[in-house]
Amino acid sequence: MQKYKPIGKIGEGTFSDVLKTQSLRDGNYYACKQMKQHFESIEQVNSLREIQALRRLNPHPNILMLHEVVFDRKSGCLALICELMDMNIYELIRGRRKPLSEKKIMNYMYQLCKSLDHMHRNGIFHRDVKPENILIKQDTLKLGDFGSCRSVYSKQPYTEYISTRWYRAPECLLTDGYYSYKMDMWSSGCVFYEITSFHPLFPGSNELDQISKIHDILGTPAKKTLNKFKQSRAMSFDFPFKKGTGLSPHVPNISPKSLSLMYAMIEYDPDQRIGAHQALQHPYFQELRTAEKQAVTMHRKMRLAENIVGQESINLWCISKDGNRQHSLRKTQENPIRHHGPSCGIELPKLNVSGVTKLTSYPSPSFHSVFTEPATNGEVPVLQPIKYIGTNHKSEKQKELKSSMKQYHLPAIERRGGGY
Structure with a gap:
């Protein structure tokens, strides 16, 4: 440390x-x-x-x-x-008088369901979801304290008294450790009620009182449901019949959609209780799902636009590079290297030499191209020698004529942009 x-x-x-x-x-x-x-x-x-x-x-x-x-x-x-983090949910609502906005509650519950969905998909359930273990920082909610978590695939029975009593699901209270990840959803429903009303939903003083308070709200469950909990030997199931008051009298100002989700989360029978992934699809979260999809779509469009702009930049660079190369070629074609002297075959003048009755005529020499094929390796082309085709006999006049001709050297080719 x-x-x-x-x-x-x-x-x-x-x-x-x-x-x-x-x-x-x-x-x-x-x-x-x-x-x-x-x-x-x-x-x-x-x-x-x-x-x-x-x-x-x-x-x-x-x-x-x-x-x-x-x-x-x-x-x-x-x-x-x-x-x-800044605080936990309990610290947020403790001593608070003004209720949280519906939008803020919806946002918190949506994030809580996301954390549970991620956990359950990865084979872990928390077992101690309560306001103290739900941390917030501004508008971000994070689930913490995983000291009680277990694997979804581990063998039952589990530890009997694990979660905090007020947030303990009926299957945790009525069995000797035969419960599943659905207990997290029950606890989340209790948290949902508490951040809405600022009061705990089932504040039992002991195990029997806890069951009694659950029945006061939800009513006594049917025998079919209670028979699922017969594995417990610690408690008699002879509960007095109660109709239950329901949630509405305790949270009269919440919307029907939020009330519907709350009931789904605190369903007595764990097999009928909503799961985290299913809860995220509930109509209560429709607005947040739509906003989330729009944000994802906008993000994808921005990423796509960035990729297109990047690709266009690369293409423009390539076009510019090719344009420079084409311009260099075009300029070379339009302004070829000028030769000083005739560019085509010429006829040599006839010479009148005194004392000679007949002068042997010489054919005009053929001039081959002075350029080789353009070098592929980027080297400057070399000149080829000029060859004269005709008789090998040269007169003195011809020699004089040849010696009087000036010799010219071709300028080197200028390279541009990695091309020529």
């Missing part, structure tokens, strides 16, 4: 203390969860369900981010360095 400077205590639980700390490396603030239990080896640390779960679930926008695991072998102390 020499890398972190403690600032102050921000929370305390049964198994850990939470401190606000500052990193001495980057100066950022983090939440340090110091475990009260001491550990003997790094293998024991890595086997912790909480660490395994966070490593599997990170990164996700609605799951608390684990930045670092700090373990001191000598003292056996373990600390989890997590991102620092």
